[in-house]
Amino acid sequence: xxxxxxxxxxxxxxxxxxxYHPSTHGVFRAVLTLDGEVIVRQKNVLGxxxxxxxxxxxxxxYNQFIPYTARLxxxxxxxxxxxxxxxxxxxxxxxxxxxxxHLRVIVAELQRIASHLLMVGSTANDMGAMTAIxxxxxxxxxVLDLLEMITGARLTNNYMRIGGVIDDLPDEFYDKFKELRKxxxxxxxxxxxxxxxxxxxxxxxxxxxxxxxxMALDYGVTGPNLRxxxxxxxxxxxxxCSVYDRFDFEVPxxxxxxxxxxxxxxxxxxxxxxxxxEQAVEALPEGPIMAKVPRQLKPPAGEVFHKIEGARxxxxxxxxxxxxxxxxxxxxxxxxxxxxxxxxxxSPGLMLQDFxxxxxxxxxxxxxxxx
Amino acid sequence: MNxxxxxxxxxxxAFNGALRLSDxxxxxxxxxxxxxxxxALLKDQHEYVMLADLSAVEYEDRFExxxxxxxxxxxxxxxxxxxxxxENPSLxxxxxxxxxxxxQEREAFDLMGINFxxxxxxxxxxxxxxxxxxxLRKSFSIKPVNRF
Amino acid sequence: MEMKNAAAKFDLHxxxxxxxxxxxxxxxxxxxxxxxxxxxxxxxPACCAMEMMQAFMARYxxxxxxxxxFRSTPRQTDVMLVAGTITDKMAPIAKRLYxxxxxxxxxxxxxxxxxxxxxxxxxxxxxxxADKLFPVDxxxxxxxxxxxAIIKGMLELRDMIANPELKKVKKHE
Numbered sequence: 226x227x228x229x230x231x232x233x234x235x236x237x238x239x240x241x242x243x244x245y246h247p248s249t250h251g252v253f254r255a256v257l258t259l260d261g262e263v264i265v266r267q268k269n270v271l272g273x274x275x276x277x278x279x280x281x282x283x284x285x286x287y288n289q290f291i292p293y294t295a296r297l298x299x300x301x302x303x304x305x306x307x308x309x310x311x312x313x314x315x316x317x318x319x320x321x322x323x324x325x326x327h328l329r330v331i332v333a334e335l336q337r338i339a340s341h342l343l344m345v346g347s348t349a350n351d352m353g354a355m356t357a358i359x360x361x362x363x364x365x366x367x368v369l370d371l372l373e374m375i376t377g378a379r380l381t382n383n384y385m386r387i388g389g390v391i392d393d394l395p396d397e398f399y400d401k402f403k404e405l406r407k408x409x410x411x412x413x414x415x416x417x418x419x420x421x422x423x424x425x426x427x428x429x430x431x432x433x434x435x436x437x438x439x440m441a442l443d444y445g446v447t448g449p450n451l452r453x454x455x456x457x458x459x460x461x462x463x464x465x466c467s468v469y470d471r472f473d474f475e476v477p478x479x480x481x482x483x484x485x486x487x488x489x490x491x492x493x494x495x496x497x498x499x500x501x502x503e504q505a506v507e508a509l510p511e512g513p514i515m516a517k518v519p520r521q522l523k524p525p526a527g528e529v530f531h532k533i534e535g536a537r538x539x540x541x542x543x544x545x546x547x548x549x550x551x552x553x554x555x556x557x558x559x560x561x562x563x564x565x566x567x568x569x570x571x572s573p574g575l576m577l578q579d580f581x582x583x584x585x586x587x588x589x590x591x592x593x594x595x596x
Numbered sequence: 597m598n599x600x601x602x603x604x605x606x607x608x609x610a611f612n613g614a615l616r617l618s619d620x621x622x623x624x625x626x627x628x629x630x631x632x633x634x635x636a637l638l639k640d641q642h643e644y645v646m647l648a649d650l651s652a653v654e655y656e657d658r659f660e661x662x663x664x665x666x667x668x669x670x671x672x673x674x675x676x677x678x679x680x681x682x683e684n685p686s687l688x689x690x691x692x693x694x695x696x697x698x699x700q701e702r703e704a705f706d707l708m709g710i711n712f713x714x715x716x717x718x719x720x721x722x723x724x725x726x727x728x729x730x731x732l733r734k735s736f737s738i739k740p741v742n743r744f
Numbered sequence: 745m746e747m748k749n750a751a752a753k754f755d756l757h758x759x760x761x762x763x764x765x766x767x768x769x770x771x772x773x774x775x776x777x778x779x780x781x782x783x784x785x786x787x788x789p790a791c792c793a794m795e796m797m798q799a800f801m802a803r804y805x806x807x808x809x810x811x812x813x814f815r816s817t818p819r820q821t822d823v824m825l826v827a828g829t830i831t832d833k834m835a836p837i838a839k840r841l842y843x844x845x846x847x848x849x850x851x852x853x854x855x856x857x858x859x860x861x862x863x864x865x866x867x868x869x870x871x872x873x874a875d876k877l878f879p880v881d882x883x884x885x886x887x888x889x890x891x892x893a894i895i896k897g898m899l900e901l902r903d904m905i906a907n908p909e910l911k912k913v914k915k916h917e
Contacts, residue, residue, distance in 0.1 A: 244837055247816030252789045272722040273834045274789055277867035280731055299791035362801040380794055380888050442645055445696025464671035530664055541649050556651035566699050724833040731868050738868050
């Protein structure tokens with residue numbers, strides 16, 4: 226490549242990887258400046274899914290906003306619900322019963338498994354391994370069956386309320402969960418032998434889009450991307466909300482920070498999440514599932530900041546209340562909004578196909594970028 | 597908010613007493629012009645290495661820009677605020693301290709109209725390009741749709 | 745006299761069908777073939793796109809109804825499946841994608857955001873329904889609708905194309 230370009234006059238050109246993506250990553254526009262096939266510069270253009278959630282929050286009561294939080298990061302709705310209701314509970318000093326906390330953890334970790342399955346499936350699809358996505362999606366269907374059994378909805382579930390949850394576990398849950406306990410590790414192992422050990426797949430992802438620990442802290446990258454870069458930071462261990470501190474699980478941390486590590490770490494996290502759900506189901510205490518909360522909740526005036534470990538990073542809510550039934554100001558810090566800005570920093574030098582690999586493994590969800 | 601009073605006592609001499617603890621004792625008000633130094637000091641010397649959140653709030657008599665910085669060791673969070681007047685709210689940008697502030701400041705400019713001086717590229721990020729007005733201000737009202 | 749009676753009792757279609765010949769109009773044949781092999785164009789900005797994707801995966805396989813080859817370029821497709829909220833910024837792009845689909849084309853609006861703006865209809869930058877931009881043939885309600893509901897919407901469209909009289913509103917019995 227270099228030996229011929231001494232005599233050729235080349236010109237950089239702009240390529241628009243437009244808001245309509247033929248994959249599941251959502252409406253994201255990347256303006257690339259290419260020199261041949263190598264990227265020289267890249268810019269993000271966001272806002273194609275900006276629905277004005279923070280403004281809508283000011284016109285709905287605290288309970289009425291819970292379905293909107295499910296549409297924030299629509300692949301991990303239960304985790305958004307949990308973050309929001311815990312924020313309001315922190316402000317209003319409401320104590321949640323034990324059984325409700327366990328149920329919340331069960332639903333949240335199942336949702337995390339479903340979200341990670343979609344990420345590995347769509348990454349494999351982008352790399353061309355179209356068989357793998359079908360296997361991952363059938364596994365995801367089984368997890369969604371469990372979620373639907375408990376919460377009533379497959380995708381955007383509104384299971385949590387301020388003060389607890391709405392419904393208890395049905396009787397059929399335990400048997401179906403036993404099946405999933407056996408099925409998930411088996412299927413993950415099977416698909417791993419299909420793609421992770423595959424020479425072509427590995428060479429498409431290894432060494433691509435390296436995020437170092439310093440870069441990650443500077444750009445505010447959190448979540449599995451930060452842990453793949455070598456920084457051991459998981460809010461479930463450092464600052465556990467709910468009852469996470471009662472369960473025994475590990476936080477996988479990998480060293481290289483490239484796309485392959487980001488892909489692998491989600492597989493490892495899924496197995497740990499399954500461990501948490503097993504322990505939570507076994508240790509489920511008796512008791513009520515909802516605290517006594519007034520019909521129209523009016524938290525005291527003040528502000529509160531609460532963060533949880535979402536599926537993609539640190540999901541934080543900053544809530545300012547003036548004592549009324551509706552929030553005065555709700556600011557949602559979506560992790561993907563900050564994660565996506567690392568793309569202009571790691572893209573220069575990559576080829577066009579590697580850009581897709583790097584972007585797919587960052588795992589952004591446009592509902593939380595644009596809100 | 598852990599140890600915010602102790603941190604306030606430690607930091608205040610460095611800024612000649614210009615810092616102020618808020619009424620509820622949970623946040624520290626810093627003068628807008630010295631926000632980058634306060635945050636840089638927290639990042640370099642007190643181990644608050646991550647910018648957890650940057651948001652803007654509008655009150656009746658002022659705007660406030662709220663910064664939350666986080667430690668890695670125990671995920672402790674400190675809240676620093678800057679109070680701005682209602683006409684032409686503007687303060688220096690903190691992109692020199694963390695690049696993570698880049699998009700978040702653009703969002704605060706787009707939705708709330710706060711000007712960050714020294715930002716490399718301050719323009720609208722979420723609203724469409726020809727949009728006029730700042731949607732999150734209280735003066736911008738949305739009309740509910742008549743559904744029935 | 746006998747030949748006239750014999751001619752009156754002669755039914756062309758029945759006679760031909762007994763000998764293995766089918767008689768139809770060209771339009772009906774084209775409508776039938778078109779309806780059985782529609783190529784969908786998946787346009788999914790938001791959450792409903794996830795359920796649309798699951799409708800094409802192994803459990804709720806939509807490919808068995810002929811919706812097999814979904815393309816990412818509008819120029820090789822027939823049906824546009826709009827699944828998700830269309831915002832002001834995205835509206836010109838959605839309209840341009842619709843214009844790029846060659847005739848005859850149909851649109852299925854999936855999810856309440858694509859039908860009327862959904863839960864975000866109060867917002868300042870959301871288009872209140874895909875039918876403000878282009879004509880829609882089938883509406884699939886839900887938030888998000890189950891994959892079975894999406895497939896039912898596609899089957900409705902298939903019936904509408906095969907029998908154009910069905911487009912009239914059916915009376916409730």
